Amino acid sequence: MEVRPIQVEVDVSDGLPVFIMVGFASAQVKESQDRVRTALKNNGIALPPKRITVNFAPADIRKEGAGFDLPVAAALLTAAGVITPSALEGILVIGELSLNGDVHAVPGVLPCVIRARELSCRFCMIPKGNLREARLIRDIRVIGVGNLCEMIRYLIDPDSFIPEEETDENLPPQEESVDFMEICGQEGARRAAEIAVTGFHNLLFIGPPGAGKTMLARRIPTIMPALTFEESLELTKIYSIAGLLSEEHPLIRERPFRSPHHTSSPQSLTGGGRNPRPGEISLAHRGILFLDELPEFSRRALETLRQPMEDKIICLSRTAGTYIFPASFMLVAALNPCPCGYYPDMNRCRCTAGEVAHYLGKLSQPLLDRIDLCADIPSVSFQEMSSGAGTTSSAEIRKRVECGREIQRRRYEGTGISCNGEMSNRFIGKYCTLTEEGKRLLKTAYEKLRFSMRSYHRILRVARTIADLEACEQIGSAHVAEALSYRALDKKYWS
Ligand SMILES: Nc1ncnc2c1ncn2[C@@H]1O[C@H](COP(=O)(O)OP(=O)(O)OP(=O)(O)O)[C@@H](O)[C@H]1O
Ligand SMILES: [Mg+2]
Structure with a gap:
């Protein structure tokens, strides 16, 4: 539910041509190197035959899921000189790549976009399939990409992305089929x-x-x-x-x-x-x-x-x-x-x-x-x-x-x-004020029926709701009696 942003870094240096991923990445994340490399190749971008190191920071969080394909690809593209590093500053990228360069939707995009807005990112780049979900957040620019070429185009010039017209989101409420x-x-x-x-x-x-x-x-x-x-x-x-x-x-x-x-x-x-x-x-x-x-x-x-x-x-x-x-x-x-x-x-x-x-x-x-x-x-x-x-x-x-x-x-x-129902015991004393009669009835019931302290509080909460349904400020004996009647059953069956 809470999103921790992960920074993806890429270094390309001389040495034997290898591809290394570090930063507590799960096997699933490590698989992304083959997908990314193949997708780039199939789109005409050859990676230099050098030592490539990808790092995910911070290293103390385990990285899971296929959403890292797109950020890794973006970082490699700067290393290959296709885009400038400044194009990647302050943006959030998430998405899964297929071998031909198509971008697949991933779960959990909405919380990421909300977090990106809190972090004042310049924009979010997400799979096209997640676009409608991400659009629920209004005040941040969200770019949906369908493939690698679109990603490159919009990273170079985010302004060229023209969002499709919103279709009417206000659906008529569904007719209830039961009543x-x-x-x-x-x-x-x-x-x-x-x-x-x-x-x-x-x-x-x-x-x-x-x-x-x-x-x-x-x-x-x-x-x-x-x-x-x-x-x-x-x-x-x-x-x-x-x-x-x-x-x-x-x-x-x-x-x-x-x-x-x-x-x-x-x-x-x-x-x-x-x-x-x-x-x-x-x-x-x-x-x-x-x-x-x-x-x-x-x-x-x-x-x-x-x-x-x-x-x-x-x-x-x-x-x-x-x-x-x-x-x-x-x-x-x-x-x-x-x-x-x-x-x-x-x-x-x-x-x-x-x-x-x-x-x-x-x-x-x-x-x-x-x-x-x-x-x-x-x-x-x-x-x-x-x-x-x-x-x-x-x-x-x-x-x-x-x-x-x-x-x-x-x-x-x-x-x-x-x-x-969510009222804690602290609030019960404050908001559940009983009339004299109500108090007397509750006392008798507590002594006769010997229910637990938790049941006692539950009865008060229910009595509060019954009083609210009648818009009564104080809880009267009728409310307490009705609330007690809903606890009578467990005595009938479980004693
Ligand atoms: N009070 C009722 N008014 C109208 N129809 C009812 C009523 N009670 C039961 N039915 C009919 O009987 C069917 C079975 O009811 P339901 O499945 O709610 O029973 P149940 O109490 O859950 O039984 P079980 O203990 O076997 O699960 C319903 O689909 C409905 O057609
Ligand atoms: Mg049933």
């Missing part, structure tokens, strides 16, 4: 989803098969407020590094909805590899990570979520360095309460008490503690089903959510957070 309107009954779950989205709280659906858990979860993105431009850019950076941007519409405009399968490995969730790439939790940044059939995930995979759920970032340490990716996601999970799915309906459930306990025991208490709202999804009654689909559409719910978000935005202005 909350289609769901029969499940008013409680709908309300829970509304609260969860307003305050960016984690949410758990629990209920028998075919009641609509997956259906509800897939409709949550339709009630989320739109991304701001800064959030879009932040997400686009992550997707750029992961190499997941489309060439035509590079800016990520929709909140992500990631639903990894339950066979996913811990590394695919957190991000991994020797040169780590963002995992599902980072790709779900500012959006939803949906884990369907939660107990089917491996214990290790679930436990890896614990730290990022608290810190909103994931920190991966490798020998080559420490990688930090943002991971502020909203966890939505769905599960059946037992292997057959019908517990606690004893007329239909075929599981023994031991089986139920074993199944639910796959979820650890610390993980459950991190889930603010637990919503029961009962089977839909015939009456609810025959009376047709629900009455509130996603658009209506989204309007209420946006009002609640606006209140939070004003409250947290300048504090670095934007939602109740």
Whole structure:
């Protein structure tokens, strides 16, 4: 996510004709010498038969990827006398070469261009395929090149590059194909989803098969407020590094909805590899990570979520360095309460008490503690089903959510957070003021139900969101009672 500029130096001196690369370059980067040499030759530029040394500075960072082809080629071109050294001063160059001299797109160009702007580079030279992505940054000149000849031409005379006319970037918002309107009954779950989205709280659906858990979860993105431009850019950076941007519409405009399968490995969730790439939790940044059939995930995979759920970032340490990716996601999970799915309906459930306990025991208490709202999804009654689909559409719910978000935005202005779900304990004392009745109710509940300190804070956060939905300054007993009702479930199933 953070870009460290690398300076590429080339020296040509007398001696046996060899080509040496130094400066902690990986095997992948060293391969570039053959590509560059061949591409130059195929474009009629012969390198002098001398000792050529290429250095990447600073030498303490491991260099990875194919993006170094273009800067190495540019440096060699000055050594061959094709361009003057001053043409390369204060510019950023990135791109991969093919043997015939064509320039291929590389992942991660957007963060590089942002960094180049911060460093006040004269201009950026990038592959043509990355041009639309890089153009998202307005106040720096970006030159897209398709092949080696274009690169030489624009290095000599950057002013001759005439950017193509922008096609209309303001696409009409995509018509949502799903809507909350289609769901029969499940008013409680709908309300829970509304609260969860307003305050960016984690949410758990629990209920028998075919009641609509997956259906509800897939409709949550339709009630989320739109991304701001800064959030879009932040997400686009992550997707750029992961190499997941489309060439035509590079800016990520929709909140992500990631639903990894339950066979996913811990590394695919957190991000991994020797040169780590963002995992599902980072790709779900500012959006939803949906884990369907939660107990089917491996214990290790679930436990890896614990730290990022608290810190909103994931920190991966490798020998080559420490990688930090943002991971502020909203966890939505769905599960059946037992292997057959019908517990606690004893007329239909075929599981023994031991089986139920074993199944639910796959979820650890610390993980459950991190889930603010637990919503029961009962089977839909015939009456609810025959009376047709629900009455509130996603658009209506989204309007209420946006009002609640606006209140939070004003409250947290300048504090670095934007939602109740992100509120740290320090802020809880400051912003969660209770009425006398609310305090009394919370005290009784705390003593009777004996939940953990973390649960206590979570209840307060949820109560804050419920109060915000009604535009109340103080948290009343009704808000506390509703917040408590969303924690009642884990007592029902996990005790
Ligand atoms: N409340 C509902 N309103 C309308 N249709 C529903 C409802 N619940 C379920 N359905 C229908 O049943 C199908 C299955 O629902 P869904 O996949 O959401 O169930 P589920 O609760 O996730 O079940 P499982 O526990 O087996 O995963 C849906 O595609 C939908 O057609
Ligand atoms: Mg399902």
